Amino acid sequence: MENRKTYQLLDKKTLNKSYVRWMMYNLVATSFEFLEALGFAYAMQPIADKLYKENPEKRKNMLKRHSIFYNTEPQIGALINGVVCGLEEQKALGKSEIDDSFINSLKVGLMGPVAGIGDSMIPGMLIPILLSIGMGLSSNGSVLGPLFYIIFYNSIIVFGTRFLFFKGYELGAESVDLFVGKKAQKITQAFSLLGVIVVGGVAASYVNLNLPIVLDFGSSTIDIQQILDGIFPKLLPAILVIGSWYFMAKKGVSPIKMIAAYFILAFGGVGIAYLVQIFF
Template sequence: MKKQQQYQLLDKKTVHKSYTRWIMFNLVATSYEFLEAFGFAYSMEPVLKKLYDPKSKEYREALKRHSIFFNTEPQLGSLITGITVGLEEQRALGNKEINGDFINSLKVGLMGPVAGIGDSMIPGMIIPILLSIGMGLGQGGNVLGPIFYIVSYNLIAILGSRYLYYKGYELGTASVDLFVGDVAKKVTQAITVLGTVVTGGVAASYVTVGLPIKIQMANATLDIQKILDGIFPSLLPLLVVFVSWYFMAKRHVSPIKLILAYFIISFVGYGIAYGIMAL
């Protein structure tokens, strides 16, 4: 399909309203049965009202079509919303190659590839990088750290998703090639590896666990932490990272519960260590 001309039946205000609804309300009224479906339908509503008579059968069918199960990474997922808007416009213009089943199949087909790339890129790479910079700036109680993270993340998310939305609307089905095929798989794998490296770097820099146990001997002091560092430096932080990953990924323990557990363990452990050193 050739690159379509923008705003043939839709105007800029309607398209922008659709994008704003998606980026603001993509996770509204979620459930296991629908997830982002209602957010998607809500973003499509102004477009459908512009293309079809709200009392017509076409309008009802289109709104129903966009209310079925939908789930993807929201920021990169704006590309799918933009593509769908463009396809609905082409369908309303009378393009016989595009029907409701084609639009729905394309949405469903893009959910997985876009989610794979988006989840690897945003939670797996961008967020850890921004958090590491923010934590570095925020050391000592500097308010610049959280401000940097909030501003930088929102700028990247909003500007990036807006660009992808309009690019999807502009290219239509031609943008599918960006997220399907061998190239997309290689990009996803590269981003996943990079995200893993970044997460490991953040953990190594900011996770600190020590055993402040020093046993007084007859002629010397036995420092347990120095012994562990001599055998395997940063062994305890590494174990904490693996244990955290295991409980969250395999046992589905929430981060809040894990933090509370670590607090209790630290409190009890400090008491035990203090008692040992007092002997």
């Protein structure tokens, strides 16, 4: 760390520019061939300009190296960008143990572990928690719910990713130990489990599905929903959630098609319930 403070080519302005470019354009010009590669290369352009402003050929080679296939969870993945910035700086300073293949191997090697942790933390845990709080605040029609989600989500993402980016820059190759090995696997599993629990809690609290069917036999009535609740409370919402997961995760049905199907089923279900009430 002392060596970096003494011999430093990248200033804070350049690093900030690289960070902002990644967070704003990480999914720019995506394709199956490149995915986030062009966004990564665009974020590395200010770094290349600073390190090799007197050597256009090295600048071009650096940007070409970072234009190959790349894909990870972009928020937590900001740490990889910081690591690569630090390594590129050390390479430009002449560190013999840091070459092109070392940087590329480290970058590709971190993609999977960081994606596993990021997918567990952001869409698997953070977003469901914030959405559940926001839905609770909006249950009476208040605008506080969406405002809460917008403000808190963006604040956490902006400040969190910036911290990770600069921490990755400071750590350099040492950050590998945080994301590779048994400890990283345990962290990923823990966040995955927590995400499943959170999603389950949100589903149980906010997904409602009832059968408004009451069979009238003159001397007695049978409430179908009451019978189901006595056997298994929230059985229908659980079936709905599991069914949605199955069709989207296993059958590849898009969310738009699922919404359209539920829209049709809802109208059909109301019609069937109405006919049952008439005839029974």
